[in-house]
Amino acid sequence: MAEIQGGGGEGGKKGGKVRSKKSSTRIDMTPMVDLAFLLLTFFILTTTLSKPQTMEITMPEKPKENDKQPEVNEKKVLTLVLGANDKVYWYVGITEPEAKRVDFSKDGIRKVLQQKKSEIRDMIVLIKAMDESKYKNMVDILDEMTINSIQRYAIVDITPADKEIVRETR
Amino acid sequence: MHRTTPSIDMTPMVDLAFLLVTFFMLTATATPDEPVQVSIPSSVSEMPIPERDMIIITIGKDNKVFFTVDGQFTRAKMLEEMGKQYQVSFSPEETHDFAVLTSFGIPIQTLKQFLALGREERKQIVQPGIPVDSLNNQLKDWVLQARLANPKVRIAIKGDDDATYPVVKKVINTLLDRKVNRFNLITGKEALPDQLKAAKAAAKKPA
Numbered sequence: 001m002a003e004i005q006g007g008g009g010e011g012g013k014k015g016g017k018v019r020s021k022k023s024s025t026r027i028d029m030t031p032m033v034d035l036a037f038l039l040l041t042f043f044i045l046t047t048t049l050s051k052p053q054t055m056e057i058t059m060p061e062k063p064k065e066n067d068k069q070p071e072v073n074e075k076k077v078l079t080l081v082l083g084a085n086d087k088v089y090w091y092v093g094i095t096e097p098e099a100k101r102v103d104f105s106k107d108g109i110r111k112v113l114q115q116k117k118s119e120i121r122d123m124i125v126l127i128k129a130m131d132e133s134k135y136k137n138m139v140d141i142l143d144e145m146t147i148n149s150i151q152r153y154a155i156v157d158i159t160p161a162d163k164e165i166v167r168e169t170r
Numbered sequence: 171m172h173r174t175t176p177s178i179d180m181t182p183m184v185d186l187a188f189l190l191v192t193f194f195m196l197t198a199t200a201t202p203d204e205p206v207q208v209s210i211p212s213s214v215s216e217m218p219i220p221e222r223d224m225i226i227i228t229i230g231k232d233n234k235v236f237f238t239v240d241g242q243f244t245r246a247k248m249l250e251e252m253g254k255q256y257q258v259s260f261s262p263e264e265t266h267d268f269a270v271l272t273s274f275g276i277p278i279q280t281l282k283q284f285l286a287l288g289r290e291e292r293k294q295i296v297q298p299g300i301p302v303d304s305l306n307n308q309l310k311d312w313v314l315q316a317r318l319a320n321p322k323v324r325i326a327i328k329g330d331d332d333a334t335y336p337v338v339k340k341v342i343n344t345l346l347d348r349k350v351n352r353f354n355l356i357t358g359k360e361a362l363p364d365q366l367k368a369a370k371a372a373a374k375k376p377a
Contacts, residue, residue: 029180029181029184032184033180033183033184033187036184036187036188036191037187039191039195040187040190040191040194043190043191043194043195043198044190044194046198047194047197047198051218051219052210052219052328052356052357052358052359053213053215053216053217053218053219053356053357053358053359054215054217054218054219054326054354054355054356054357055213055215055217055354055355055357056215056217056352056353056354056355057352057353057354057355058351058352059342059345059346059351059352059353060351061346061349061351062346062347082335106363129335129339130335131334131335131336132334132335133334133335134331134332134333134334134335135211135229135329135330135331135332135333135334135335135338136211136331136332137335138335138338139211139213139329139355139357140211140213142213142355143213143214143215143357143360146213146214146215147214147363157339
């Protein structure tokens with residue numbers, strides 16, 4: 001504590017001399033407290049609470065010239081095309097698919113993914129980003145994969161056929 | 171009758187205040203000033219970023235690419251090797267200036283002129299970004315030299331919401347060319363949706 005008590009007083013009564021009352025050595029702490037709170041306020045305000053997180057992604061190795069690509073059943077393939085203005089086009093299969101357009105909201109792509117996940121066993125999702133799509137869209141769609149716990153997905157290049165399908169949907 | 175002075179013992183409060191001050195002082199980290207402001211997208215991922223041994227490739231809103239790696243020794247060594255490769259020699263002062271620099275987006279050919287500028291002047295300059303074209307891909311060499319200088323280094327991409335996909339693809343392809351298949355995307359935090367919790371619970375049950 002800031003108060004310091006003087007030593008035991010018994011020895012001081014020699015010769016009947018009356019001592020002045022011991023003044024307590026109390027320090028005025030107000031300026032120090034002011035400073036402490038100033039610093040506290042400063043540090044609280046400058047601290048960034050939400051530290052950025054990371055999302056780890058693992059890309060497959062680039063295929064070599066004579067590598068054989070694994071064949072998949074086209075009925076199990078769900079293709080998501082990330083288009084301009086935060087839109088996603090999706091279709092199942094490869095031959096003459098019918099594409100539909102949704103957005104990134106909870107009732108948009110997430111509903112589609114959940115529905116298709118329960119319909120198709122061992123679904124494979126191909127993510128194809130168009131040149132107009134934003135980085136945010138890519139992160140969002142990868143995030144949807146995590147949210148809907150879809151394990152098999154890949155980011156692949158868009159083909160002219162995909163662009164054609166998307167154009168027809170507009 | 172004894173009259174008490176109306177004074178409160180402030181000591182516990184002061185103790186607490188100083189404790190908090192100490193806590194915030196120790197946890198505070200100075201944020202380095204970056205050449206571009208990046209608004210990062212959010213995700214449900216909850217993995218913290220490693221604080222050391224990181225290459226951070228920043229993609230700005232205008233699709234410019236910036237590069238940084240931590241560790242002054244790593245940076246100095248990286249610059250020396252890059253200088254050899256591109257036939258640009260850097261003086262010890264320039265190397266030191268480069269080592270304490272934060273993120274940069276300058277082609278190596280003009281890096282010397284950039285380092286000659288003062289601290290304040292550097293902030294004024296609009297940096298053109300590191301070339302990532304297939305013909306002139308300096309990012310590829312920076313990544314290689316940074317990894318040679320510090321083999322423990324990990325790579326993270328810090329992209330802006332509005333960076334367009336082609337440039338992101340170029341950066342990712344550059345990394346794949348360097349046989350970096352595993353890397354991080356830096357994202358902000360987002361609230362976990364109910365679906366995820368439900369999906370997690372459902373995943374535990376056999377289908």
